[in-house]
Amino acid sequence: MVLSILASIVGILNNRAWIVFLGALMIIPFAYNLNGLPPFGGYALLLPFLQIGSAGAVHEEKPVWAWVLFAPTIAIILWLIVIDSIAGFF
Numbered sequence: 001m002v003l004s005i006l007a008s009i010v011g012i013l014n015n016r017a018w019i020v021f022l023g024a025l026m027i028i029p030f031a032y033n034l035n036g037l038p039p040f041g042g043y044a045l046l047l048p049f050l051q052i053g054s055a056g057a058v059h060e061e062k063p064v065w066a067w068v069l070f071a072p073t074i075a076i077i078l079w080l081i082v083i084d085s086i087a088g089f090f
Helices: 001-013 015-033 043-059 063-087
Strands: none
Touching: 001 015, 001 043, 001 063, 015 043, 015 063, 043 063
């Protein structure tokens, strides 16, 4: 999960679509496991497709769209990190 985000960020910043695509491949197992949780209701499987779209935007040299398509992945992972941190206090 963390490696996928780092690869995608490096790929977007360096305009390397293949690195973003590699990040999308790395997030597939995480998205599959996340899909089983009730809050996500099957939408977690869209995360790899959004990252593939981000790779396409990098390939087309549209960095703003690359970040927009990558934002849901970052938001979900940050949300899970916050939930995990809060759960550690109880």
